[in-house]
Structure formats: structure tokens, C-alpha cells
Amino acid sequence: MNSIVKEIVENRSQGVCELCLSRAARQKHHRKLRSQGGLDFPLNIIHLCVKCHKKLHDTGWMKKELKYELKKELESIFLAEKWYTVQEIFELVNLSKYDIEHAIKKQYVKVDLNRHDEVLIKGNSIVRWLT
Numbered sequence: 001m002n003s004i005v006k007e008i009v010e011n012r013s014q015g016v017c018e019l020c021l022s023r024a025a026r027q028k029h030h031r032k033l034r035s036q037g038g039l040d041f042p043l044n045i046i047h048l049c050v051k052c053h054k055k056l057h058d059t060g061w062m063k064k065e066l067k068y069e070l071k072k073e074l075e076s077i078f079l080a081e082k083w084y085t086v087q088e089i090f091e092l093v094n095l096s097k098y099d100i101e102h103a104i105k106k107q108y109v110k111v112d113l114n115r116h117d118e119v120l121i122k123g124n125s126i127v128r129w130l131t
Helices: 003-013 050-059 063-077 086-093 097-105 123-130
Strands: 027-030 045-048 083-085 111-113 119-122
Touching: 003 045, 027 050, 045 050, 063 086, 063 123, 083 086, 083 123, 086 097, 086 119, 097 119, 119 123
Parallel strands: none
Antiparallel strands: 027 045, 083 119, 111 119
8 A cells, every 4th residue: 555545544534443433543444355356545445443443354344334335435436427537537536547557458447548549437337346
């Protein structure tokens, strides 16, 4: 996880656990786990206290809710039928251009070209890929 993403997550939480809202946040957790293809971008990462982070990993507690919240947040950013450039995706969710280009190469997203030969990615395709 790069330092910019860490800083955004830490500023968002203001050092407080984003689940229990009562203890100091010390650890970061991916809503869509890295082992399931989850990427390092601020919306996919939550700042947690040790107790909530352990409970999440040990029991699966809140797993579905966290992924559902991620999907809803992404749907509020990416309109289903709109096409987005790589630069727009980078700016909207601070996702690395490398990760976006990798998704294009692996055909994880629906792609088209605009009249300037810029790659465009459809909004609903972005949401499916990131959740």
C-alpha cells in the first residue's frame, strides 16, 4: 500500500476505528481482500482498531456488509452507463494507473475507444471489477 493511500485512509478515519468508532485505529483492512483480487485504493481500505480487525478475520463478521458498502460507494461515483478514461478513474478513486492498465490487459473491464483513441471503461464494468 503506497503512502498516499495510507495518508488518505488515516485522514478519513482521524485515527478512530471505522467500525466501532470508539477505539484508536492502528491497522488497515481491505474490504475486498487482496487474496480475492482487492486493490489498494482508499475506498477499499478501512482503518480499524486491533480488536475489530481480529474479529473480522477470525469470524468473517461484517464481511458482506463491508463489500456491500464498497459497491454502493463505487456506484455513487461511477454511473453504470457512462464511459470513463483511465485518468478519470485515477482521479475519482486514487487507483493506480498500473492497476487500471492491468485490468484492461486481463479484460476484467469492458473497454472502448473514443474519437481521440483514448481507452474508455464503462462504469458498471468498473464497479464489478472493484467489488
